[in-house]
Amino acid sequence: MSKENLRKCEGDRNDCPIKDVLYRVGDKWSMLTVIMLSDHGTLRFNELHNLIETISQRMLTVTLKTLEADGLIARKMYAQIPPKVEYSLTELGQSLVPPLMSLYEWANVSMPAIKASRERHQKQDLVAPDNR
Amino acid sequence: MSKENLRKCEGDRNDCPIKDVLYRVGDKWSMLTVIMLSDHGTLRFNELHNLIETISQRMLTVTLKTLEADGLIARKMYAQIPPKVEYSLTELGQSLVPPLMSLYEWANVSMPAIKASRERHQKQDLVAPDNR
């Protein structure tokens, strides 16, 4: 059924749903942000900034902007000073959470095996420095 | 249950399973390669190269190397000339397919809405070029 679609991935950027989804989901901060909002419901800018300790202000605004432009999060600002802005997941954003979680669970289960495999390969490289 | 773990994502690189999985899965060609192998079972280098039309030889070898180092694919080479090398998914690699597919299905369902949202936002920007 979806096999026909998969073969389209031979093609370029926009025709390939796999590239699509990776481009949307594969950056450094989007998924963390989505998950934080899924976890806490609604958060203000600085609350997000505190939760995702290592993100810079710039990257947080950039991330929030693209997520909002894509309709994954909703932004509600209050006309008051100092400003107050609240972010939350839209329905579309919430629909991302389950597939994301399944990837997350996979990572939790599989990362040990992956890291073990990486180390095995590193050792092999060291053992055979290859005459050249 | 996993909430405790999620909060760890505040921390840095190696402690965060979400960054882990994105780093492993979020590059440009790895997932396409995994899915092609899941779809076709076993493939030779040039067969993969033909299936993923836009990948360069270099990126294909790089991608295959890291996937192999991480234990996601198996590489079997035959001692003959011209060379023959076959790639296939390991069990670990196969375990990645279902979560990947759930993301892929999400993309298929949600991309239209996302693209519509993007266009709506573009228009808004054009309508309000903001006096400066």
Place this chain on the structure above:
DNA sequence: AATATTAGTTACTTCGCTGTAAGTGACTGA
């Protein structure tokens, strides 16, 4: 002698995502 085949390697460049640091606006409270 030249060409084709397979599975790569090597050197180099480019692109864009990400990070750093400083500045902004509008108002409040000391």
Place this chain on the structure above:
DNA sequence: TCAGTCACTTACAGCGAAGTAACTAATATT
């Protein structure tokens, strides 16, 4: 008058992933 708050913006710099193009080994075929 000056610092503080909140949610940003802007300009600039860096680095690593990705791309390009040419080259290689070893043999069979013409």
